[in-house]
Amino acid sequence: MNKGLALINAKIYTLNEKEEVKTALIIREGRIEFVGSTDEVLRRLRDDEVIDLNGRTVLPGFVDSHCHLQLYGTNLIRSVDLSRAKSLSEAIEMMKERSLKIPKDRWVIGFRWDESRWPEGRYPNRRDLDSAGIDNPVLMVRVDGHIGVVNSRAIELIKPPSHVKGLELDSRGRPTGILREYALRYFVDRIKPSLSERMEGILEGIKRAHELGITSIHEIGDCDTFLAYKRLKDQGKLTIRVYFLVEHGELEKLREMGFDVGWGDEWLRIGGVKLFMDGSFGAKTAALTDDYEDEPGNRGTIMYTVDTLTRIISELDEEGVQVAIHAIGDRGINSALKAFKTALKGSKGDNRHRIEHFELPHVEHLSLMAELGLIASMQPNFIGEWGLPGGMYESRLGRRFRRTNPLRRIVDSGIKVAFGSDCMPLSPLYGIHWAVNAPFKDQRISVKEAIKCYTLGGAYASFGEEMKGSIEIGKLADLVVLSEDPFEKPNEIKEIRVLMTIVGGRVVYSHAMGEHYSSYWGN
Incomplete structure (x- = not known):
């Protein structure tokens, strides 16, 4: 049997029907076994690990209800993060730098660009990318994933039919490089990750x-x-x-x-x-x-x-x-x-x-x-x-x-x-x-x-309210520990740090909490 985990001296917002706030809990076999006061938890300890949170705030683990985590993580690994680009020209220069580090037959993919933050205030196009002299095929996807831009080399490789919906054409019927919705998907589907x-x-x-x-x-x-x-x-x-x-x-x-x-x-x-x-x-x-x-x-x-x-x-x-x-x-x-x-x-x-x-x-x-x-x-x-x-x-x-x-x-x-x-x-x-x-x-x-x-x-x-979403006996032990109490600092919530994340009773992330963190084995 795995050791249990107890959190003590915390401010635990249970989000149960009574909206109770407790100070301690015990986790065993991946689920919450008890929620109460620190004294009550200490009396119930067996061979459990104990973490003293010194007044830190505990909430149920966050549920992201609309996510593309695979795409997000894969882009972080294989693509250029253009959210840091302060202008269109800087974004293209970042793509150029990546192209110099990889073989010329490899795609240079950029993501998370946002023209609304650039002084140019417009989408990139094929001419912008071609002028950078990048020999590789290039694809840049906007932050929302609904529009992208490719260079001439990419168009030559993929050869999209002119009737593909969302493929923007100039007055002479040539692709401008801008791809909306279906046209963007047409390209993405042909360069999928393994x-x-x-x-x-x-x-x-x-x-x-x-x-x-x-x-x-x-x-x-x-x-x-x-x-x-x-x-x-x-x-x-x-x-x-x-x-x-x-x-x-x-x-x-x-x-x-x-x-x-x-x-x-x-x-x-x-x-x-x-x-x-x-x-x-x-x-x-x-x-x-x-x-x-x-x-x-x-x-x-x-x-x-x-x-x-x-x-x-x-x-x-x-x-x-x-x-x-x-x-x-x-x-x-x-x-x-x-x-x-x-x-x-x-x-x-x-x-x-x-x-x-x-x-x-x-x-x-x-x-x-x-x-x-x-x-x-x-x-x-x-x-x-x-x-x-x-x-x-x-x-x-x-x-x-x-x-x-x-x-x-x-x-x-x-x-x-x-x-x-x-x-x-x-x-x-x-x-x-x-x-x-x-x-x-x-x-x-x-x-x-x-x-x-x-x-x-x-x-x-996700039909999971009986298993998670609040801190109650019998529910999955999915929790987050915060550096500050968002109820006490409502105007500074985005500055609050996550100190610890627990999934199924296992600590999957722990920030260096310094003197505010202590862990010991107790009975």
């Missing part, structure tokens, strides 16, 4: 996630990504809990491989299916009712007709499959809700369907979301990244940007909310900070509400 590269990327992503207090994720990906997670689980290397949402186009392939929705256990489970209704604000492909402020005539892209989406939802709902639909713009949200409303008439299942992002809803959308019992899977970190006055959302939407991410109205409407990052950036504390400190009243929620969205909300959205 299984071993995906596994390496996942391990890197898990390391980063644990450093930020994340103990569970809702991972979105294809069959190859799922197989990489399964291989790591089989090897005993999976130290984060994964609720996998497979891309809709990959569902039949997954089934042909012998897997289906519902397969798995507390470490890796296939949870549902993900579809796209529209794109993103950054790529100007999120579907809007009115034109983009900075591109008159453009109202974004709708991926499915309402009738087609209705049929897909209806079929999946009858099979008991959770459906998660990406919908960002108000027109995209409206279409997704129309499809859900029709498809779910007479439905007897509790499949906890979701809308991912749900960034620009109208008031009437909120009441329909609540009526249908849909979950809003949202990313409050986007507020801090692009939703502040003068930011990218304002340039794209004009005055409409004040209506993005209306968390206060959503919570008050009784809609279940689950927070995630989309890995932009990954930190839950950053997301919680902006949910609490958003610029507009309709966006701001309380510290307690925000933390619950990043814990219990994610647990509920």
